Amino acid sequence: MLLVSSLTPSGRSWVLDSAARTVGHERVVDLGSFAYPNDDVFDACAVFDDIASSVSITGAQFTSADLMAGLRSFRDVAALVRVWEMHGTDEPRAVVWCAGSVPQVLADLESLDELADVAGTSSPAATLRARLTPVLAAVRSGDIEWLFATPAQPDAVQQASLDVAAAVGMGATVRGVLVAPMPRKKDGWPKEIREQARETYDRAVMDLHPITTLRTRSGEAPAFPAASMDAAQASTIVDAGGDRIFTLTLPGLSAIEYGPANGGDIQQVHVGTWSADPAYPTTHVVVRFAEHTVRWEVDATLRRCRAIDAVVADDTIAVTFVPVQEQWPSGRDQEEGGA
Amino acid sequence: MNEEMERPPWWLSGSNDDNASGNATGSAGDPGIGGGLGDVWSLLGAVGNMAGDWFAASGASEHADHGDPRDHPDCLVCKVLVGVQSVSQPASEPEQLPRARWLPVRRA
Numbered sequence: 001m002l003l004v005s006s007l008t009p010s011g012r013s014w015v016l017d018s019a020a021r022t023v024g025h026e027r028v029v030d031l032g033s034f035a036y037p038n039d040d041v042f043d044a045c046a047v048f049d050d051i052a053s054s055v056s057i058t059g060a061q062f063t064s065a066d067l068m069a070g071l072r073s074f075r076d077v078a079a080l081v082r083v084w085e086m087h088g089t090d091e092p093r094a095v096v097w098c099a100g101s102v103p104q105v106l107a108d109l110e111s112l113d114e115l116a117d118v119a120g121t122s123s124p125a126a127t128l129r130a131r132l133t134p135v136l137a138a139v140r141s142g143d144i145e146w147l148f149a150t151p152a153q154p155d156a157v158q159q160a161s162l163d164v165a166a167a168v169g170m171g172a173t174v175r176g177v178l179v180a181p182m183p184r185k186k187d188g189w190p191k192e193i194r195e196q197a198r199e200t201y202d203r204a205v206m207d208l209h210p211i212t213t214l215r216t217r218s219g220e221a222p223a224f225p226a227a228s229m230d231a232a233q234a235s236t237i238v239d240a241g242g243d244r245i246f247t248l249t250l251p252g253l254s255a256i257e258y259g260p261a262n263g264g265d266i267q268q269v270h271v272g273t274w275s276a277d278p279a280y281p282t283t284h285v286v287v288r289f290a291e292h293t294v295r296w297e298v299d300a301t302l303r304r305c306r307a308i309d310a311v312v313a314d315d316t317i318a319v320t321f322v323p324v325q326e327q328w329p330s331g332r333d334q335e336e337g338g339a
Numbered sequence: 340m341n342e343e344m345e346r347p348p349w350w351l352s353g354s355n356d357d358n359a360s361g362n363a364t365g366s367a368g369d370p371g372i373g374g375g376l377g378d379v380w381s382l383l384g385a386v387g388n389m390a391g392d393w394f395a396a397s398g399a400s401e402h403a404d405h406g407d408p409r410d411h412p413d414c415l416v417c418k419v420l421v422g423v424q425s426v427s428q429p430a431s432e433p434e435q436l437p438r439a440r441w442l443p444v445r446r447a
Binding site: 269271274307308309310319 | 438439440441442443444445446447
């Protein structure tokens with residue numbers, strides 16, 4: 001299934017053209033048409049009421065506007081679940097138009113799945129999780145891909161790149177990014193604007209590498225024939241001092257502009273660690289940038305380590321971990337865990 | 340004046356008799372601005388007294404001495420706290436998870 005969205009309304013027709021050329025047909029399902037009449041995905045589950053109540057009680061720091069936006073996003077998640085159940089499994093070439101933010105929907109899908117897990121083993125929670133988990137698995141396996149359009153404008157391309165970084169950080173596969181529309185000489189656009197648009201496109205290609213990034217040419221939207229790949233890459237090495245260096249590459253992250261230096265700190269990319277399991281000091285590396293949060297689960301070795309600092313270089317984050325002695329059985333070499 | 344304060348305010352009596360109407364518009368023959376404000380202040384005062392009485396009756400003022408909310412089912416505040424916990428932790432009361440620990444970040 002191909003999720004299609006555009007950062008601005010101007011890109012909608014272009015990206016849908018690209019989607020049609022990519023999958024070979026022009027049928028489009030509108031996610032919005034599933035968002036309201038089919039709330040049974042959640043409304044039938046008491047656990048959603050629990051979640052909504054919990055959010056409204058414990059989330060007193062949120063404004064009502066935030067809460068409503070959150071509930072709208074939950075509805076989009078419900079619609080995605082519904083569309084996947086109806087079209088995704090038997091029609092791999094289904095094209096689904098999403099008017100909102102796909103990274104936001106995917107983030108909420110992930111969060112709701114975890115909340116349903118936390119909610120316990122009650123029947124409603126199990127029902128909800130049974131419907132959410134297959135969709136999340138499809139997102140992570142590439143059965144659900146994302147095709148995204150952004151205009152050839154520097155701020156828009158920057159935002160689009162960060163959206164892509166967030167999506168790949170959640171494990172989503174991105175079919176490609178379309179830069180459209182491009183100003184044409186034929187339409188009377190001056191040379192200066194046309195050149196600036198091409199420079200913006202070139203910048204997007206660099207920032208988003210290795211994700212396929214194409215632009216419209218001669219008024220035609222291109223196809224994206226190349227299959228998606230796992231764009232986010234993580235690895236861990238052990239340095240000479242025995243520290244473990246975890247690196248995570250998120251294509252698109254390099255588009256972020258760094259704020260004023262404050263003792264060398266980067267103000268707009270926050271890196272931290274988090275533990276979902278009280279038995280370990282670390283289970284996830286957390287990266288927060290723009291309005292996105294990426295949680296990347298670390299391997300069994302790093303679970304028994306504590307992070308001490310982080311370095312950001314372009315689209316790569318490096319986090320230094322040191323072993324927590326209490327986590328390593330005496331008499332066993334710490335290197336064994338890294339083998 | 341004291342006798343008037345001992346009576347319930349007109350908006351609690353539920354009656355629409357002339358006396359009640361007269362009280363509502365201030366002193367008879369003196370419907371000016373000062374009288375109107377006086378009614379507003381007395382109204383606010385009455386609401387304040389009611390709120391105070393309700394607060395005291397609820398036992399909320401004694402809540403500061405309460406430890407585990409589940410041990411004080413008669414305390415309104417404890418009752419609300421238990422209700423909130425039962426909603427936010429609907430099942431097996433998962434262990435409290437720590438917050439993210441943010442790191443110093445350098446730019447390469």
